[in-house]
Amino acid sequence: MIAALVNLTPGVGRTMLAVNLAGELALQGRRVVLLDIDGVSGTGDWIARRRANGMPLLFDSATIAGTQLWHGLGGFAASFDHVVIDTPSRSPAALRAALLAAETVLIPTRPDRASLGRGAATLQLVIEALAVEPALTASLVLSKAPDGLRVEPGSEATVMGLRLPVSAAVIRQRQAFTDSMDTGLLVPELEMAGQAEADIRHLVSETFGLATAPVTG
Template sequence: MIVALLNQKGGVGKTTLATHLAGELARQGSRVLLVDADPQGSALDWAEQRNREGLPRLFAMIGLARETLHREVPDLVSGVEHVVIDGPPRVTALVRSAILAAERVLIPVQPSPFDAWASAELLRLLEEARGWKPGLSARFVLNRCIARTRLLADARRELAGVVPPAMAASVGQRVAFARCVSSGRLVFESEPQSTAAREIAALAAELLEPIQPETGR
């Protein structure tokens, strides 16, 4: 499986989800490659912090913020079962390349209708890409959610009838994730019994389910 995390809006938690999904898939025994396709290199920075802390490498990683990504990824998948692409925060030729490289696209959004509306250009690119890749699948992912708030309930209703639909699993706004950024760890390592760790596990499990038609919910 090749999954790309993309959103033209910055600050939605793409890198946090990308590193944690890669780590969770690796924890389950899969061979995983994380491709940092964001010119800011945040995932590579996280990996460097992990290295400074003397922590073991959980998955392979490469920086590949190039518009030829879709042509280069096929040469990288030998020996790995899953590729996770952490994409750039703007709609560029690099985003188009990441879409073409992927089998599934996750669009992290915070629980605000404005975040979903801001993805219009990305959704247009996805529709365009399906001309070349009819099987391409996309899903919204509610991230940085504050539980039991009206804003979260409103966001779920807003996404209930859209195409692509939203993942059933969502991820909360949790201090555990912030601690992981500075320590180079993942939540299943630092707080394995936490709600944050369970949310990532649920998201990974849903991601591995067979692709369903994008008919909305």
């Protein structure tokens, strides 16, 4: 699966999700590469913090120019089970490159109307891509959400007339996610079997279709 985290709005949690999704897939035994478009998405900073804390990177990582993404993907798709793409904010060119390359796009967004409204330009580009790429799928992922918020499977959101599915997996506002970004640790490394890990596992199973670790040996 080639999955991209996209939203032109800064600070919505793309990089936090990219590293923790890649990490969870790796912990489940999958071969994963995390791609950072143009080296400005923020995964490089997280990886540097992880190295500074003496932690091995559990997945591969690479920086790739947005203009090279589509051409470069063939090699990655052949060598890895999953490709996770983090994208910079405020770059429609990078967003378009990710939409061309990805099989599925996740659009993290805070779960309030104003934030969804700010995402309209992103949604417009995603919906245009869905119209011309029948194999592409996309969903909103509610991020930094309050504790009580629940999403029924199969839910959709309509933003300025644009309709998109909403992931049943909700990423809540949690200290473990902030700490993960500050330390370069994955959420299960900070807190075993914690609620942040449960949020990530839910999104992994919904997006990548994995429920349990593969049987090896």
